[in-house]
Amino acid sequence: MIPALMPTYNRADLAFERGEGAWLWTVDGRRFLDFGAGIATTSLGHAHPHLTKVIAEQAARVMHVSNLYRVPQAEELAARHVAASFADSVFFCNSGAEANEGMVKAVRKYHAETGHPERFHMICFEGAFHGRTLAMLSATGNEKYLAGFGPPVQGFDHVPFGNMNAVRDAIGPQTAGIMIEPVQGEGGVRPADLRFLRELRAVCDEFGLLLALDEVQTGMGRSGKLWAHQWAGIEPDVMSSAKGIGGGFPLGAILAKEKVAKYLKPGTHGTTYGGGPLACAAGNAVLDVMLAPGFLGQVDGVARLLWRGLLELAEKHPKVIEGVQGAGLLLGMKLRPEVVNSEMQAAAVAEGLLTVAAGMNVLRLAPPLIITEAEVAEALRLLDRTCLRMTPSAAQVAAK
Numbered sequence: 333m334i335p336a337l338m339p340t341y342n343r344a345d346l347a348f349e350r351g352e353g354a355w356l357w358t359v360d361g362r363r364f365l366d367f368g369a370g371i372a373t374t375s376l377g378h379a380h381p382h383l384t385k386v387i388a389e390q391a392a393r394v395m396h397v398s399n400l401y402r403v404p405q406a407e408e409l410a411a412r413h414v415a416a417s418f419a420d421s422v423f424f425c426n427s428g429a430e431a432n433e434g435m436v437k438a439v440r441k442y443h444a445e446t447g448h449p450e451r452f453h454m455i456c457f458e459g460a461f462h463g464r465t466l467a468m469l470s471a472t473g474n475e476k477y478l479a480g481f482g483p484p485v486q487g488f489d490h491v492p493f494g495n496m497n498a499v500r501d502a503i504g505p506q507t508a509g510i511m512i513e514p515v516q517g518e519g520g521v522r523p524a525d526l527r528f529l530r531e532l533r534a535v536c537d538e539f540g541l542l543l544a545l546d547e548v549q550t551g552m553g554r555s556g557k558l559w560a561h562q563w564a565g566i567e568p569d570v571m572s573s574a575k576g577i578g579g580g581f582p583l584g585a586i587l588a589k590e591k592v593a594k595y596l597k598p599g600t601h602g603t604t605y606g607g608g609p610l611a612c613a614a615g616n617a618v619l620d621v622m623l624a625p626g627f628l629g630q631v632d633g634v635a636r637l638l639w640r641g642l643l644e645l646a647e648k649h650p651k652v653i654e655g656v657q658g659a660g661l662l663l664g665m666k667l668r669p670e671v672v673n674s675e676m677q678a679a680a681v682a683e684g685l686l687t688v689a690a691g692m693n694v695l696r697l698a699p700p701l702i703i704t705e706a707e708v709a710e711a712l713r714l715l716d717r718t719c720l721r722m723t724p725s726a727a728q729v730a731a732k
C-alpha cells in the first residue's frame with residue numbers, strides 16, 4: 333500500500349528530534365555532524381538562539397495577515413536587502429522555484445513593456461537546477477525531471493555551462509535574458525568561471541538582455557560573500573534567493589533593479605503567504621547575524637580551511653576522490669567513477685556525518701555557516717574514515 337506520506341523521496345532511515353548548531357540528534361539518540369544543512373538552508377545552524385527567539389515572539393504576536401495590508405517586517409527586510417545588494421526593490425515569496433518563476437516573469441514583463449513582447453526566451457545552462465514547477469522544470473531542462481509531465485513550457489534554450497561561443501550563438505530576436513547559477517548546486521557543485529560571469533554581463537549589455545542570477549543556493553553568505561556574484565565584481569539585473577535567506581524558515585525573494593521591478597505593478601504578480609510577518613521576522617533575524625561585522629569573513633576563513641583539508645583528503649585517497657570543486661561553504665568532492673556518491677553519502681552517515689549527493693557523481697558539503705574550525709577538523713576526520721570505507725579493492729576496480 334502507498335505510504336500516507338507521498339513517496340516522492342528515497343529517504344534515509346533517520347529521523348531527527350533535536351539540533352544545536354551544526355549537530356543533530358536522532359529520535360534514538362544518535363548524534364550527527366550536519367554538513368548538509370537541510371540542503372544549504374539552515375545557514376545559522378539548528379536552534380540558533382536569536383532566530384528561534386524572534387520566530388517564537390513573532391508567532392505569538394501575529395503570523396499572517398496577507399498582502400492586502402502593510403507588513404512592517406517585510407518593509408524592513410526589503411530595505412535591508414536593498415541596502416546590502418545591487419537591488420532597488422524586493423518581492424518576497426516562499427521557495428526557490430517560486431522565486432525563479434517570478435524572476436522569469438519579471439524578465440518577460442520588462443521586454444513586453446519596453447516594446448518587445450517577442451522577447452521571452454531565457455538562455456539557460458546544461459546541468460542547471462531551477463526548481464520543480466512546470467516552468468522551472470523547463471528552465472532546468474533535465475530530461476529525467478521533465479519526463480511524463482507533458483510539453484515543456486516554451487522559452488528556455490540550453491547551452492553548455494561556461495561556453496561563451498554557445499551563448500552568443502543562442503542569442504536571437506526572441507532572447508530576453510540569461511539565467512544562471514553562479515555555482516551549479518544540484519548539477520554537481522560546478523562554479524562558473526568569474527570571467528565567464530563577467531562576459532555574460534557584457535553580452536547582456538551588448539544585446540539589451542537581462543542577466544538573471546539564480547542565487548537560491550549560492551547566496552546569503554554561502555560563498556563567503558553575501559551574494560556569490562560579488563566575487564566576479566558584477567551586478568545582475570534581477571536575482572532569486574531562497575534556501576538560506578530564512579535560515580530554515582520558508583522564505584524566497586526576487587531582488588531586482590528598478591528598471592525591471594517597476595513593471596511588476598499591482599495585479600501582475602502575487603502570493604498569499606509570501607512576505608508575511610513570520611517569515612520576514614525570520615529573514616531579519618538571519619540578516620542580524622550575517623551582516624554583523626566579521627561574520628562573512630569568518631565564513632570565508634573556515635571555508636578555506638575546509639577546502640585545504642579536502643584537497644589533502646583527495647591527495648590521500650586518489651582511488652575515491654577525483655577532485656574538489658565549489659566555492660565558500662558549497663563544496664563538492666568529485667568522486668572516481670568506481671565510487672558512487674549515494675553510497676559514499678551512506679558511508680558518511682555510518683561515520684556520523686551528513687552530506688548531500690549532487691549531480692555528476694559529486695558528494696556535496698554545505699555545512700551551516702556558523703561551523704567552527706574544530707567542527708571542520710571533525711568533519712575531515714569523518715570524511716577520511718568514509719574514504720577508507722569507500723576505497724575500492726584492486727579486484728573491484730578491475731571488474732568495472
Ligand SMILES: *Cc1c(COP(=O)(O)O)cnc(C)c1O
Nearest residue numbers: 427428429461462463517548549
Ligand atoms: C534548491 C534550488 C531551487 C529550488 O528551490 P525550492 O525551494 O526547492 O523550490 C532553485 N534553484 C537552485 C539553484 C536551487 O539550489
